[in-house]
Amino acid sequence: EQYLEFIRLIEPIKDKCLFIRGGNHDYIRSFNILNFDVCKVLASEMGVPYFRMPGYTKVNIKNKSYKLVSGHGKSGGKNGDAELEKMAAVYSDGDVYFLGHNHQLYVKPMHSLIINKNDEEEDKIKWYIRGGSFLKYADYARYSFYPISRTGWTVMEFSEKGINCWEVL
Numbered sequence: 001e002q003y004l005e006f007i008r009l010i011e012p013i014k015d016k017c018l019f020i021r022g023g024n025h026d027y028i029r030s031f032n033i034l035n036f037d038v039c040k041v042l043a044s045e046m047g048v049p050y051f052r053m054p055g056y057t058k059v060n061i062k063n064k065s066y067k068l069v070s071g072h073g074k075s076g077g078k079n080g081d082a083e084l085e086k087m088a089a090v091y092s093d094g095d096v097y098f099l100g101h102n103h104q105l106y107v108k109p110m111h112s113l114i115i116n117k118n119d120e121e122e123d124k125i126k127w128y129i130r131g132g133s134f135l136k137y138a139d140y141a142r143y144s145f146y147p148i149s150r151t152g153w154t155v156m157e158f159s160e161k162g163i164n165c166w167e168v169l
Contacts, residue, residue, distance in 0.1 A: 003038060003041075003042070006042065007042070007045060007046075010046065014046045014047075014048075017046060017048050018048065018049075018057060018059070018068075019043065019048050019049040019050065019051055019057060020039050020040075020042050020043035020046065020048055020049075020050050020051070021039070021050075021051045021052075021054075021070060021071065021072060022037065022039035022040075022050075022051075022052050022072065023039075023072035023073075023100060023101060024072065024074070024101065026038050026039050026042075037052075039052075040052075053071070054069070054070065054071025054072070054087065054091070055069070055070075055071070055091065056068070056069055056091060056093075056094065057069075057070065059158045061158050061159055061160055062160050063160070064158075064159075064160050066095045066096070066158050066163060067093055067094045067095050067096075068094065068095065068096045068098065068156070069087060069088070069091040069094035069096065069097050069098070070097075070098040070099070071087060071098075071099055072099070072100055072101050073099035073100050073101030073102060073130075074101055075101070075102060076101070076102050076146070077102070078147065080099070080102055080104040080106065080128075080130045081108075081128060083099055083102075084097050084099055084128045084129075084130075087099065088126070088128075094126060095126060095127070095163060096126070096127040096129065096156060096163060096165065097126065097127065097128050097129065098129045098131060098154075098156070099129070099130055099131065100130070100131040100132075100133075102130065103132065103133035103135065103141070103146075103149040104130040104132070104149055105130060105131070105132030105133070105149060105150045105151070105152050105153070105154065105167055105169075106128075106129070106130050106167065107127065107128075107129050107154050107165040107166055107167050108127070108128045108129070109125045109126075109127055109128075109165075110125065110126045110127070110128050111123055111124070111125055112124050112126070125162075125163070127156070127163060127165050129154050129156070129165060130154075131153065131154055132149075132150070132151065132152045132153050132154060132167070133149060133151055134151055134153075135151070136151055150169060151169070152167055152168050152169040153167075153168050154166070154167055154168070155167075155168060
């Protein structure tokens with residue numbers, strides 16, 4: 001029933017989905033318990049690529065190319081940046097770093113200095129994003145005294161002028 005409901009809900013925006021990436025509730029549990037990868041089937045149904053592991057996705061907008069680094073995440077800790085920093089250390093050439101899992105919802109520009117092609121210092125923005133949740137205060141979170149998280153999602157807008165990201169509550 002959940003699978004069918006998801007397909008029904010995602011139908012109006014499925015053309016905006018870049019890919020499906022598996023996580024602990026869908027990929028790991030469905031595969032380990034049933035030997036069935038529900039995320040792979042969802043991706044096939046939606047006509048988008050499926051990625052089981054974290055990694056790069058290239059986003060091309062006209063003559064501009066961006067690197068989105070994403071994964072499901074696994075840490076439930078309070079400091080969502082710590083896991084994003086670990087991912088950025090492995091996948092160091094990203095423009096946007098996106099993780100879910102811990103239900104935190106935020107978008108944060110991370111500034112650093114780079115040397116551009118004219119040998120001048122330039123501000124480089126990398127985005128750190130935690131993807132949020134729709135669960136409100138789930139029973140398992142309440143049982144474990146996890147902090148209450150805001151519900152909502154994030155939006156990433158890639159254009160010729162750059163990247164803009166924000167939260168929707």
